[in-house]
Amino acid sequence: MRIVSLGFAVFILLLFGCNPISDRKQPPLTLEQLAALDLNLTGERLAEAYCGSCHLKPEPDVLDRITWETKVLPDMRKRMGLYLEEDFGTELPEDSGVPPGIYSKVQLIKREDWAKIQEYYLSSAPDKPLSQAEKVIPKVGIPGFKVDQPVFSKVFPSLTTMVRIHPESGDLWVGNRYKSLFVLDSRNGFKLKDSIATDVAPVEIRWNKDKTFDLLAMGLMDPSKDTVGTLSRFSFQNNTWTKEILLENLIRPVHLETADWNSDGESDRVVSHFGDHLGKLSLYLSDNGKEKEMILKPIPGARRTIAVDFDGDGDLDMLSQIAQSQEGIYAWINQGDEKFVEKPLLRFHPSFGSSDFRFEDANGDGYRDIILVNGNNSDLSQILKSYHGVRIFLNDGDGEFEEEWFYPLYGASGLEVDDFDQDGDLDLFVLSFFPDTKQSPRQDLIYFSQSGNGDFEPFVIKENIDSHWLTMSRGDIDKDGDTDLVVGTFDFNDLYAKPNKPWKPFIILRNELK
16 A cells, blocks of 8 residues: 655645535646545546546536447546456557557556546436537528529539638638649639649638738648648749748648737747647747747647737737647736746636637627637547537626527537628627537528627528538628628548539628628
8 A cells, every 4th residue: 555644645635625626726636646645535536636637527417328438438547557358459549550648558547446437427427418408499591691602613522621711802712621722713703713732731821911821731631640731831933833831740730820929020920730649839939030939738639829918918918729638718928028828718628629719809898708619529429419509708807708608509610700790799600510410400500690789699591502511711702891701611422432523612601781
C-alpha cells in the first residue's frame, strides 16, 4: 500500500469531500498524482477526479449506456494505461497510427477504481439517447430569399470545402477537396473565371490590398496525424498564378485570423491547427520580416479565433474556440511585450461537439455576446445528441457570459450572423453537417429571424435539393446592397466513386430585399 504524508492525506480528503473538480479554483491533480494515492471514493467522486484531471467531467446522461460501454469508456481506460483481458487480440492504439503519448504506457488507475467509475456511468446512463427538448418547428420557406442551385456541365466531385464571396467584386471563390480553387463570376451566371491548383483542400482565404491572396489549405480532411497543411500567398504574374509558401507543416489547419497583435504595424496570424490526436492553437508574430510561432494552447481541436479588444485597454486580444477535449471559448488577454494570459470564458464537456462561434451583440444592449453552435458528431459517440444546437451566451458587461437562448438542432456545425432582413437586429443561419434525416421538415439549414426582443423564428428552405452541406458564407454576391448566403455541397457519394455527374458545388440563397 502506498503511504502518503498525514498533511497531504488531509488535503486530499478535503479536496474530494467538497464540490466537484469543475467548480473548484484549485488546479486538478494529474493522473500521475492520482495514481500514487489510495483513494477510498465513490465512482462519482473518482470520475470527478480522473475526468477532471484532463477536462470537464461529463455527466452520465450525455450518452446512452451502450455508447458508454462499447465506445467511450474502453477508450478512456486505455488512455490511462489500463488494459484488461477483454482487450486481448484487439488492435492497440499504436497499431492504428496513434502518436506516442496519447495512450499511457504506464497504468494510471487501479482496476478497482476503474470498476467503480464504469459502474457509476453504466448504472446512471439512459438506455437510449435523450430526446430533444420541445422546440418551435421550423416553417417551410425562408422569407425574403430565393434559393437556387446552379448546375455546371463540368463533371467533377461536388466536395466543396470552402465558399467565400469577394467583398469587392462579389465573385464566388470555391475550394474543393480535390486540391482545386475556382473563381466564378457571380453576376454572369457563375461563369468560370479562373481555376487554381492547390497543394491540398482549401479552407480559408484572405484577400490582400495588392491583389494577392493568402490561402489556408488543411491537408487531409479525415482525422490523421499528417502535417501537410499550408498557408500560401498567391500572386498573378506573367498571366499565371505563382505561389509562395508562408507557413507549412500545419496540423490539419481549419481557420486563419489576421491582425496586428504586437502593434508593430505588420499583420500577425493565428492558425487553428485542429489536428486529430495532436494539434495546437498558434500565434505567428511578425518579427522583422519573418514570423515566430507562439503556441497558445498545445492541444487539438482549435476551431476559430476572433481578434478583438476584449478588455477595452486599446490593444488586441483574441477569443478562440477549442472543440476537442478541453472544449470551450477562451480569451487570450494581451499584456503587451508579446505576452498573453489565457482566460476561460465558457467550458464544456468533451462530447459537447463545439463547431463554430461568433462574437456579436445579439440583443442590442451594447455588449458583444457569444453565439455558438455545437454538433460535431464524428467522434466515438456517433449518436443523436439532445444538447446539440445553437446557443446565445449574453455578456453581462463585465466579460462574464450566461446562456440565454438555446434551440436544439442535431449536428449543428456552421454559423453565419447578420442583419439579413435589415430590420435593426441580428439574424442567424445555422447549418447541420450531421442532421437527423428522419426529421420533418428537413433541418440541415435553418434561418432564424429575430423579432427584435430576443425571440427567433425558424425557417427552412422549401426546395427539395438532395445535397449534403459542409460550409457556408455570407456576402453581397450580386452587389445590390443586401446580404446573400452561399452554402457549399459535400456529396459523400463522390468520395468513393469516379465522378459521373454534373458538378453542383453550392446553393445560393439570394436576398431579395433590394
